[in-house]
Amino acid sequence: xxxxxxxxxxxxxxxxxxxxxxxxxxxxxxxxxxxxxxxxxxxxxxxxxxxxxxxxxxxxxxxxxxxxxxxxxxxxxxxxxxxxxxxxxxxxxxxxxxxxxxxxxxxxxxxxxxxxxxxxxxxxxxxxxxxxxxxxxxxxxxxxxxxxxxxxxxxxxxxxxxxxxxxxxxxxxxxxxxxxxxxxxxxxxxxxxxxxxxxxxxxxxxxxxxxxxxxxxxxxxxxxxxxxxxxxxxxxxxxxxxxxx
Amino acid sequence: xxxxxxxxxxxxxxxxxxxxxxxxxxxxxxxxxxxxxxxxxxxxxxxxxxxxxxxxxxxxxxxxxxxxxxxxxxxxxxxxxxxxxxxxxxxxxxxxxxxxxxxxxxxxxxxxxxxxxxxxxxxxxxxxxxxxxxxxxxxxxxxxxxxxxxxxxxxxxxxxxxxxxxxxxxxxxxxxxxxxxxxxxxxxxxxxxxxxxxxxxxxxxxxxxxxxxxxxxxxxxxxxxxxxxxxxxxxxxxxxxxxxxxxxxxxxxxxxxxxxxxxxxxxxxxxxxxxxxxxxxxxxxxxxxxxxxxxxxxxxxxxxxxxxxxxxxxxxxxxxxxxxx
Numbered sequence: 103x104x105x106x107x108x109x110x111x112x113x114x115x116x117x118x119x120x121x122x123x124x125x126x127x128x129x130x131x132x133x134x135x136x137x138x139x140x141x142x143x144x145x146x147x148x149x150x151x152x153x154x155x156x157x158x159x160x161x162x163x164x165x166x167x168x169x170x171x172x173x174x175x176x177x178x179x180x181x182x183x184x185x186x187x188x189x190x191x192x193x194x195x196x197x198x199x200x201x202x203x204x205x206x207x208x209x210x211x212x213x214x215x216x217x218x219x220x221x222x223x224x225x226x227x228x229x230x231x232x233x234x235x236x237x238x239x240x241x242x243x244x245x246x247x248x249x250x251x252x253x254x255x256x257x258x259x260x261x262x263x264x265x266x267x268x269x270x271x272x273x274x275x276x277x278x279x280x281x282x283x284x285x286x287x288x289x290x291x292x293x294x295x296x297x298x299x300x301x302x303x304x305x306x307x308x309x310x311x312x313x314x315x316x317x318x319x320x321x322x323x324x325x326x327x328x329x330x331x332x333x334x335x336x337x338x339x340x341x342x343x344x345x346x347x
Numbered sequence: 348x349x350x351x352x353x354x355x356x357x358x359x360x361x362x363x364x365x366x367x368x369x370x371x372x373x374x375x376x377x378x379x380x381x382x383x384x385x386x387x388x389x390x391x392x393x394x395x396x397x398x399x400x401x402x403x404x405x406x407x408x409x410x411x412x413x414x415x416x417x418x419x420x421x422x423x424x425x426x427x428x429x430x431x432x433x434x435x436x437x438x439x440x441x442x443x444x445x446x447x448x449x450x451x452x453x454x455x456x457x458x459x460x461x462x463x464x465x466x467x468x469x470x471x472x473x474x475x476x477x478x479x480x481x482x483x484x485x486x487x488x489x490x491x492x493x494x495x496x497x498x499x500x501x502x503x504x505x506x507x508x509x510x511x512x513x514x515x516x517x518x519x520x521x522x523x524x525x526x527x528x529x530x531x532x533x534x535x536x537x538x539x540x541x542x543x544x545x546x547x548x549x550x551x552x553x554x555x556x557x558x559x560x561x562x563x564x565x566x567x568x569x570x571x572x573x574x575x576x577x578x579x580x581x582x583x584x585x586x587x588x589x590x591x592x593x594x595x596x597x598x599x600x601x602x603x604x605x606x607x608x609x610x611x612x613x614x615x616x617x618x619x620x621x622x623x624x625x626x627x628x629x630x631x632x633x634x635x636x637x638x639x640x641x642x643x644x645x646x647x648x649x650x651x652x653x654x655x656x657x658x659x660x661x662x663x664x665x666x667x668x669x670x671x672x
Contacts (some may be wrong), residue, residue, distance in 0.1 A: 115619040116600050119486040192492075195455065195462060197454035212402055216385040220599055222482050222489075224464045229420070229452030238531040241449040254535070259418065260357065260445045260547065260593070262539035263530045278586075278593045278601070284353050290363040310461035314477065317488045319625065325632070325642050330651030334629065338646060341667055344629045346608040347551060 103158030103248065105148040106210040109202055110191075111169040118176055121316045128316070129220075132188060135170045139283070140216025142179075146281035147246055148214055149180045155248065156240035157211075158182040162204065163191055164197045170299070174327040178286035178294035193311050194222070198230035205304040206235060212253070213273040217242050228275035237271045244279040276303040350376040354387040354399055354407075354426055355418070355446050357642075361387075361395075362548065364442040364504040371507045372440040373403020373514075375470060376389060382559060384408060384434045388423050390416045393520055400445065406434075412523040414530065417537055418446045418591035423531045424453035429524070430666025432545050436497070438470070443501040444547065451501040461493035462500040465590035465667035484599040484622035503626075505605045546595065549578030551608045554597060558583040558613020558634060558653055568656040574664035580604070582614045598623035613653050633657070 113119075114134040122129045137145070148159045161176040162185045163169045173184045187200045190301045205213065213232075218225035225241070229324070232239030245256040254267045257278060286294070328336050352372035369385050376383035384662055385404035389395045389411070396409040398402055410426055426449065440456055441447040455462035459490035467488070475492045478500060482489045482651050543588060546552065553572040555565060565579075572579045579595060586596035597604050599622040609627035614620060624630070629646055632645040635652050642648045649656055 104511050114481075115622075116617075117423060117483075118618065119483045121487070155626045158384070193461075194452070198452075217661075221601070223484055224462075225448050226452040226455070229424075229449055230456045233424075233456030239449070239453070240532060241420070244447060247502065259443055260362075261535070261545040262537060263418075264537045265412060265535040267535060278596070295566065308509055309492050310491045311463065314490045314492050316482070317490075318486075319488065322644055322646065325645040325648045328647065328649050330649055330656050333649055333656035333659040336647060336660055337663035337667055340608065340629070340631070343607070344427075344646065346629045347664075347667070 103152060103210065103211045105152060105157060105159045106205060106208070106213045107141065107145045107148050107159060107161045107173065107176070107181065108213065108215040109141040109145065109163050110216065110221070111135050111163060111165050111172040112138045112219050112221045115139070119318070121337055125316050126314070129247060134170060135168070137175055138216050138219045140218065140276050142283040143183065143278065143280045144214035144216055144276035145176055147276065148212070149284070150250060159233060160185060164191045164200045164203055165205060168189060173312060174294050175286060175298045177194055177232065177299065178290040179284045180290060181297070183298040183300070184276045184301055185300050187276060187302050187304055192309045193309070194224040194226035195230060195309055196214055196309055198227045198234060202231055202234035211231050211270045212248070213271070215273065215275045217275045217277050225275065228273050232273040235273070237273060238268045239273040240268060241275050241305070242277045243274050244277050246274060252279045339344065348381045349384045349434045349436050350379070350381055350430050350438045350440065351384050351386060351427070351434055352404070352440040353447065353450065354385045355442060355444065356387060356389050356391050357457070359391050359395065361398070364444055364548065365511060366509040367504065367507045368404040368440050368442040369399050369404055370512065371469070371502055372512045373512055374510075375438060375440070376403070376405070379472065381437070382406060384431050384436065386410065386427060388426055389414055393518055397518055400514045400516045401511055402509060403514060405514055407424045407516070407518040408521045409518060410523050411520060414595070415523060417534060419530065419532060419534060420449040420453060421531050422523065422525050423526065424450050425529055426523055428454050428457040431497070439497070439499045441499070441501050443503050447501050451499050455499040457624055458499070459495065460497035460499045461495040462499040463491050463493060466500045467504045467506050481626065482602055485626045486622050489667065503605060504549070505607070506641060520541045523589060534635070544576060544578040546578040546580055546597070546602060547604060549604070549606050551575050551577035551610070551670045552580050552604060552606045553577045553610045553612070554580035554582070554613050554614060555585065556614030557584050563617050564654070567590070567653060567661070571610070571657065574661060577610070582620055610640060612657065614641060615639045617642060
């Protein structure tokens with residue numbers, strides 16, 4: 103089985119978000135970048151599947167050289183090889199088109215992404231990529247089994263869960279319960295240094311959106327404190343003052 | 348030209364998020380002097396579908412087919428894209444629910460349309476086509492300009508009003524026009540949570556953290572949730588320790604929510620947790636540590652032991668419920 107896992111290079115979850123250049127650019131100074139947590143789960147499940155059934159796991163990232171440490175980490179976790187498409191990831195559409203342009207000739211049986219990246223939260227690459235490749239996609243999966251070329255999955259839906267199946271090839275996006283994230287071991291870290299990381303030049307693609315500026319949410323006013331002995335007053339305040347219950 | 352909106356249904360009924368999307372599309376249509384076309388797909392009665400005209404739909408296309416009774420991304424996306432072309436739609440609006448999230452990018456790719464998810468503003472068309480969205484899981488906002496002729500907007504639930512805006516009913520009932528090849532995934536079983544308020548749709552959310560000391564104390568969360576018709580949620584450590592299911596975990600790597608009231612008990616308010624809940628309209632924090640960072644993001648706070656203050660709050664909430672029953 104030939105699996106492709108799409109990974110995003112994102113700011114660590116503890117990052118305090120600030121902007122530069124008159125609020126038009128994300129301030130990366132002092133920010134630690136990591137593999138997007140949902141993508142790590144996708145990678146872990148891909149490795150579990152190939153360990154059981156044989157095959158390869160390729161990771162792909164659309165990004166500049168600053169993504170390389172995250173890509174090397176994916177190799178250390180166990181990916182067979184890696185592709186970096188050398189372009190600034192402008193938006194999900196652009197990223198999906200770049201990956202589609204690479205993947206269309208590679209005949210992957212399965213393509214996995216995270217549910218969304220924790221920086222831009224669009225959750226679009228899975229659906230866009232599937233459509234561009236003309237194959238099905240399934241969002242937000244919590245389990246994935248493959249047997250005889252058929253994928254059986256459990257996905258989150260509004261207010262519940264759905265068990266469904268689809269013939270490979272397929273694109274699916276990972277939720278929390280899909281797998282346990284893996285920590286690279288020393289052997290993995292050593293072997294990652296010599297595993298292939300191929301840099302592919304970006305396809306000439308026009309962008310169809312532009313982020314003009316950013317803004318931070320207004321700071322909350324002061325918090326109204328209620329003495330613990332009068333805790334029941336809280337309900338009255340929420341009902342009559344805040345009018346939310 | 349028209350503004351098209353996907354009117355998502357659950358078992359034949361429209362949720363609040365659907366009505367918000369229809370009202371949003373109607374407002375955009377009004378501001379751009381075009382018409383709002385609502386598309387319902389599944390097995391919704393015509394009389395039910397007609398209700399969408401109350402929220403501003405100038406035209407309702409009701410696609411009826413037994414095979415589409417539950418949501419399936421592939422055929423739904425195809426139908427929506429086909430009708431968008433027939434109706435010459437310049438903007439396609441969906442609500443950013445699980446179904447909306449799976450259908451929006453597919454429709455965008457089919458129509459070569461620029462797409463923005465998590466939209467929290469009406470489009471500003473004075474210079475280009477600008478919408479505001481949340482980024483970094485709610486830690487910031489971004490203004491995005493879409494430059495393609497067709498645009499797809501996935502709007503955040505519980506952000507826009509469901510303004511009533513009565514229009515004359517104009518409903519077209521149609522079959523899907525799909526064939527078997529369009530169904531490339533097979534639904535095996537759908538399990539819906541019953542008797543509980545769904546977290547992503549809840550207007551009030553009661554959430555517990557490590558401060559509650561163990562799953563056996565969750566009655567403090569559940570009893571308040573019951574009295575306030577609220578959904579229950581938890582912090583990441585709580586779901587990591589299996590005190591509660593992952594499906595209740597709110598925060599940057601869990602579910603991002605935007606209720607009217609978020610009520611946090613025994614949660615310190617780590618930056619990752621705040622990211623997932625900071626868009627809530629009102630935040631209440633109960634914590635015994637006065638230095639808990641969550642108080643800085645809260646509207647109401649009590650510094651105290653949850654085991655002492657919660658019974659008083661639950662009692663008061665029950666009284667309020669009884670008064671309004």
